[in-house]
Amino acid sequence: MTTSDPKPVLMFDSGIGGLTVLREARVLMPERRFVYVADDAGFPYGGWDEEQLRERIVTLFGDLIERYDPEIAVIACNTASTLVLGDLRSAFPQTPFVGTVPAIKPAAERTRSGLISVLATPGTVKRQYTRDLIGDWASKVHVRLVGSERLAGLAETYMREGFVDESAVRDEIAPCFIEHDGRRTDIVVLACTHYPFLVNRMRKTAPWPVDWIDPAEAIARRALSLLPKERRPHEPMPTEPDNAVFTSGNPDPAIRRLMQGFGLRS
Incomplete structure (x- = not known):
């Protein structure tokens, strides 16, 4: 330098x-x-x-x-x-x-259905820090925490090889999508910086359209x-x-x- x-x-x-x-x-x-x-x-x-x-x-x-x-x-x-x-x-x-940190606050502010999901690694899901964010900023909405074992590795594979098993991506994101009293999940927080590399595959395999929040x-x-x-x-x-x-x-x-x-x- x-x-x-x-x-x-x-x-x-x-x-x-x-x-x-x-x-x-x-x-x-x-x-x-x-x-x-x-x-x-x-x-x-x-x-x-x-x-x-x-x-x-x-x-x-x-x-x-x-x-x-x-x-x-x-x-x-x-x-x-x-x-x-x-x-x-x-x-x-x-x-x-x-x-x-997971973008829980902006997700809670933007949701219309009141149903949001946080897609993260298992470590982020189990941290008290994440649960404190929910308590502080999203107490009036329903937040589903989804811990994925495989998505970070799938993102690495995709960026190395240019290919990813779309069915594997679908399986990992499926728990994010819930329906309750005629309402559906409308926001998924990407709480791992690897995940935006797969967002186009997530959109393709998702059961319905949602907003994907990328914190980058x-x-x-x-x-x-x-x-x-x-x-x-x-x-x-x-x-x-x-x-x-x-x-x-x-x-x-x-x-x-x-x-x-x-x-x-x-």
């Missing part, structure tokens, strides 16, 4: 899901350099013991912050955010953190709001390319190609 470059924005996810947030962040922050960190050695997070995963992520960030000195860190992963965001802020108070733009806007405003309009374009970092050190060649397609050097 040259002296003219601002500090990078660090974006962290268990795999490729955070690329949906990176895509939006680049639109809003074209002058910024990004470091995208994929914890592919730990993917998927769903099967981890909570304390072990918490310790892993905090330890990883000790190295990442020392290595990249980011202006801000975006945890582009619902599972990690609902588990460890508070620990990261306590451990690294000099670094602003932006988390990713809101996350990017929150990150932008925390950057130093006095410097942004005059900052030069970065002189170094955006980087992809893999915790395994040896990513799947297809994933490496995908990162290159997103303009990330690894």
